[in-house]
Amino acid sequence: MLTPTATLARFAAELRHEHIPEAVLRKTEDLLVDWFGSAVAGHGSRPVESITRFAAQMGGPAAQAPALGQGGAEVLISRQRGSAYLAAMANAAASHVAEQDDVHNGSVFHPATVVFPPAVAVAQALGRSGQDLLAASVVGYEVGIRVGEFLGRSHYKVFHTTGTAGTLAAAAAVGHLLRLDAAQMQHALGSAGTQAAGLWEFLRTAADSKQLHTAHAAAAGLMSAYLAQDGFTGAAEILAGPQGMAAGMSSDADATRLSDGLGTRWATVETSFKYHASCRHTHPAADALLQVMRSHGLQPADLHRVETHVHQGAIDVLGPVTSPSTVHQSKFSMGTVLALVAQYGHAGLAEFDQHFLSATTQALRDRVTMRLDPEVDGAYPRRWIGKVTVHTTDGRVLHGRVDEPKGDPGNTLSREEITAKALRLAAFSQGATAAEMQQAVDALWQVAQWPVVGALLPSRAGAA
Amino acid sequence: MLTPTATLARFAAELRHEHIPEAVLRKTEDLLVDWFGSAVAGHGSRPVESITRFAAQMGGPAAQAPALGQGGAEVLISRQRGSAYLAAMANAAASHVAEQDDVHNGSVFHPATVVFPPAVAVAQALGRSGQDLLAASVVGYEVGIRVGEFLGRSHYKVFHTTGTAGTLAAAAAVGHLLRLDAAQMQHALGSAGTQAAGLWEFLRTAADSKQLHTAHAAAAGLMSAYLAQDGFTGAAEILAGPQGMAAGMSSDADATRLSDGLGTRWATVETSFKYHASCRHTHPAADALLQVMRSHGLQPADLHRVETHVHQGAIDVLGPVTSPSTVHQSKFSMGTVLALVAQYGHAGLAEFDQHFLSATTQALRDRVTMRLDPEVDGAYPRRWIGKVTVHTTDGRVLHGRVDEPKGDPGNTLSREEITAKALRLAAFSQGATAAEMQQAVDALWQVAQWPVVGALLPSRAGAA
Numbered sequence: 001m002l003t004p005t006a007t008l009a010r011f012a013a014e015l016r017h018e019h020i021p022e023a024v025l026r027k028t029e030d031l032l033v034d035w036f037g038s039a040v041a042g043h044g045s046r047p048v049e050s051i052t053r054f055a056a057q058m059g060g061p062a063a064q065a066p067a068l069g070q071g072g073a074e075v076l077i078s079r080q081r082g083s084a085y086l087a088a089m090a091n092a093a094a095s096h097v098a099e100q101d102d103v104h105n106g107s108v109f110h111p112a113t114v115v116f117p118p119a120v121a122v123a124q125a126l127g128r129s130g131q132d133l134l135a136a137s138v139v140g141y142e143v144g145i146r147v148g149e150f151l152g153r154s155h156y157k158v159f160h161t162t163g164t165a166g167t168l169a170a171a172a173a174v175g176h177l178l179r180l181d182a183a184q185m186q187h188a189l190g191s192a193g194t195q196a197a198g199l200w201e202f203l204r205t206a207a208d209s210k211q212l213h214t215a216h217a218a219a220a221g222l223m224s225a226y227l228a229q230d231g232f233t234g235a236a237e238i239l240a241g242p243q244g245m246a247a248g249m250s251s252d253a254d255a256t257r258l259s260d261g262l263g264t265r266w267a268t269v270e271t272s273f274k275y276h277a278s279c280r281h282t283h284p285a286a287d288a289l290l291q292v293m294r295s296h297g298l299q300p301a302d303l304h305r306v307e308t309h310v311h312q313g314a315i316d317v318l319g320p321v322t323s324p325s326t327v328h329q330s331k332f333s334m335g336t337v338l339a340l341v342a343q344y345g346h347a348g349l350a351e352f353d354q355h356f357l358s359a360t361t362q363a364l365r366d367r368v369t370m371r372l373d374p375e376v377d378g379a380y381p382r383r384w385i386g387k388v389t390v391h392t393t394d395g396r397v398l399h400g401r402v403d404e405p406k407g408d409p410g411n412t413l414s415r416e417e418i419t420a421k422a423l424r425l426a427a428f429s430q431g432a433t434a435a436e437m438q439q440a441v442d443a444l445w446q447v448a449q450w451p452v453v454g455a456l457l458p459s460r461a462g463a464a
Numbered sequence: 465m466l467t468p469t470a471t472l473a474r475f476a477a478e479l480r481h482e483h484i485p486e487a488v489l490r491k492t493e494d495l496l497v498d499w500f501g502s503a504v505a506g507h508g509s510r511p512v513e514s515i516t517r518f519a520a521q522m523g524g525p526a527a528q529a530p531a532l533g534q535g536g537a538e539v540l541i542s543r544q545r546g547s548a549y550l551a552a553m554a555n556a557a558a559s560h561v562a563e564q565d566d567v568h569n570g571s572v573f574h575p576a577t578v579v580f581p582p583a584v585a586v587a588q589a590l591g592r593s594g595q596d597l598l599a600a601s602v603v604g605y606e607v608g609i610r611v612g613e614f615l616g617r618s619h620y621k622v623f624h625t626t627g628t629a630g631t632l633a634a635a636a637a638v639g640h641l642l643r644l645d646a647a648q649m650q651h652a653l654g655s656a657g658t659q660a661a662g663l664w665e666f667l668r669t670a671a672d673s674k675q676l677h678t679a680h681a682a683a684a685g686l687m688s689a690y691l692a693q694d695g696f697t698g699a700a701e702i703l704a705g706p707q708g709m710a711a712g713m714s715s716d717a718d719a720t721r722l723s724d725g726l727g728t729r730w731a732t733v734e735t736s737f738k739y740h741a742s743c744r745h746t747h748p749a750a751d752a753l754l755q756v757m758r759s760h761g762l763q764p765a766d767l768h769r770v771e772t773h774v775h776q777g778a779i780d781v782l783g784p785v786t787s788p789s790t791v792h793q794s795k796f797s798m799g800t801v802l803a804l805v806a807q808y809g810h811a812g813l814a815e816f817d818q819h820f821l822s823a824t825t826q827a828l829r830d831r832v833t834m835r836l837d838p839e840v841d842g843a844y845p846r847r848w849i850g851k852v853t854v855h856t857t858d859g860r861v862l863h864g865r866v867d868e869p870k871g872d873p874g875n876t877l878s879r880e881e882i883t884a885k886a887l888r889l890a891a892f893s894q895g896a897t898a899a900e901m902q903q904a905v906d907a908l909w910q911v912a913q914w915p916v917v918g919a920l921l922p923s924r925a926g927a928a
Contacts, residue, residue, distance in 0.1 A: 158711050191676055199712055201654075243665040
């Protein structure tokens with residue numbers, strides 16, 4: 001009988017590309033392209049540029065960094081090379097800032113931002129194939145999602161699960177590319193779990209920590225896998241042991257979740273794409289508001305009051321944000337998101353950037369409230385039901401509802417929509433030209449045929 | 465009224481060398497030299513060499529690393545240069561492995577291993593003076609110790625306080641060298657606290673995580689301070705906020721401890737040196753056993769049974785270690801430590817290495833038990849009282865007691881003893897020749913006169 005961490009480690013080490021169903025691989029390609037757009041979207045973001053400067057400063061001159069295939073990897077927002085470790089750190093910071101990266105509902109975990117940056121960096125550094133990259137990414141998703149589910153709702157009340165579970169997800173993906181055996185993988189998870197960190201406290205003052213959490217998870221997870229390859233040992237039972245992650249950071253951990261359907265239930269395909277550029281907790285209500293406004297032909301001026309019916313997690317994360325003062329903070333403001341959706345039909349990067357503090361947005365924002373709803377809360381986190389009650393200025397009381405917000409597996413994005421989203425993100429951040437991005441995305445859809453994972457974007461010799 | 469974290473940040477930013485009492489500065493020199501011995505003692509240790517190799521691999525060629533004073537710093541066990549970040553990571557891994565580095569009793573926190581590696585690396589990288597280094601180190605000690613005290617005993621049951629509080633200690637020391645203002649320092653603490661990590665679970669299988677915890681704390685703390693200098697923001701109240709460190713990782717946190725006597729009570733001078741090369745929790749009982757054996761002229765063969773009367777923390781940390789299989793694990797075995805002390809009068813690195821599994825040691829080890837003692841537990845962690853009851857083979861029942869173990873402030877080490885200990889540690893690890901070490905220690909005692917902090921050891925051109 002293997003312990004929970006040993007079971008997960010064996011799965012992570014032994015999963016082979018040929019074991020993975022075709023549909024899972026294709027979905028992983030979707031997630032990879034979707035991630036790529038989010039990573040390029042980090043270009044020009046102050047906190048992301050800070051972390052990228054730090055990584056460059058601490059890694060030695062980029063001109064002397066090893067080539068791809070010889071230990072070097074691509075820093076997407078600077079188009080420079082760096083070591084796999086520092087490239088993973090910078091790219092993970094970049095991938096989460098636009099709030100457009102994917103999410104797994106049941107674990108409230110954003111896999112792409114902590115799985116792809118280290119997996120792509122190490123695949124580039126070691127010259128691994130596209131199939132290797134896909135298999136390693138599936139390993140990262142399957143492990144990270146299960147760790148998030150295991151840590152439970154009590155964990156998420158204080159900890160940013162993407163930072164904590166993400167450290168193990170990164171270690172698993174990188175460990176797979178390093179071809180760790182099951183015992184080494186277990187050590188890698190042990191070293192990752194004992195570095196797992198990330199607290200929600202930063203939201204209260206709209207601080208930059210979210211980017212630091214993903215950078216930290218990617219870098220610490222990658223380091224854990226490299227150390228394990230070198231014989232460095234970690235705790236055997238870092239997840240469920242009496243002084244492990246659950247003991248320290250959860251009060252409702254459920255160890256059965258760690259091995260739930262390993263190899264038969266593919267959690268990767270349960271992952272949702274984000275349609276709005278805001279915290280995922282706002283999406284169900286946003287889509288429900290759109291639904292009721294469209295059904296009844298409502299205009300923003302018709303909205304006297306909007307009551308959203310939400311799960312407790314939404315109140316925990318969004319509740320402290322009453323009067324957002326930055327674009328980033330406004331993505332955690334239910335009122336702001338609904339105000340933008342009401343006005344523009346979509347809360348994208350451009351809508352936030354240009355309108356998050358407009359007089360109309362603020363007026364609408366302050367007419368939105370959240371209320372805990374037993375049905376929504378009971379279904380969460382497996383299903384993210386959206387429910388709103390709209391009180392119109394002419395005295396009607398209308399109800400909006402969606403059972404799956406746009407981007408969820410049952411209401412997913414097409415490859416055309418994913419491509420368009422990536423192009424929009426690059427255009428917004430100016431992280432790549434339209435031609436560069438189109439070419440990069442076209443190539444990335446063929447990743448399964450790549451003999452080696454090379455640069456995703458053309459290098460920019462002499463760039464800062 | 466400043467919040468707890470803001471108060472601590474202001475103190476850390478605004479403390480000046482001239483505000484620090486002479487006795488505190490002299491004690492800091494003692495701690496610095498004592499730390500230096502422990503850092504050199506990491507040479508040749510497998511987990512330390514692993515982390516050092518990783519840092520070198522991810523930092524680019526050492527030959528091309530910047531010089532000291534221009535961003536480069538010294539990796540003590542390889543005698544190579546690296547960036548301040550990667551040197552701090554490697555040196556912090558090295559400093560904690562011999563279990564000879566200092567400890568602050570009240571916070572159960574080992575300051576030297578997380579304060580001096582980043583402080584020395586950054587002082588070298590920026591060409592700061594010896595006085596700057598001393599002042600920054602005092603800041604690191606004062607902050608780290610108070611954070612450890614704040615997090616309390618419940619935290620230490622699951623978390624390795626040196627890893628968690630250490631991240632903030634490192635950020636504070638580095639932030640002082642970077643001359644952060646109070647607001648920037650508060651951001652640095654926010655970024656550090658949200659990366660704080662380190663779980664005791666690794667002890668159960670004698671894994672290598674302790675070195676990873678200190679490496680992580682030093683590196684993440686340093687990164688937090690550099691980011692803050694670059695405008696990166698962190699949570700305002702990472703310590704006592706509703707989703708901060710205490711909320712997530714403690715059930716008995718006491719926010720009054722964070723500002724306890726700031727600028728008047730110097731926690732730095734409360735720090736103890738370690739005399740035995742084992743977990744500090746074993747020291748009071750070890751010294752009590754020595755006391756009773758010396759008083760009654762007992763030999764190891766006279767010991768039929770030894771009952772140690774300990775605090776709960778000792779049982780939590782040492783309890784799982786019943787049959788140690790590695791030298792490192794044996795340093796957490798109360799029975800092994802007392803067996804070595806009984807045989808050799810001191811449990812040093814050489815005694816552990818050569819005798820931890822001898823037949824005599826094992827036989828003695830298995831005759832040692834731990835029992836929770838109300839007096840000892842009540843005084844802990846402010847005072848670490850040692851009490852043992854010895855049942856002799858001829859039927860006597862004898863009691864041993866010490867009120868302060870050797871190395872505590874009231875029973876401290878002289879500068880000659882500190883120098884001798886550092887030389888012993890270097891000789892044991894072969895991290896430096898006797899002549900190199902003597903010269904380095906002689907120079908380090910003069911640190912207050914150094915115009916710039918240079919290399920502590922001669923560089924080894926072409927070394928691996």
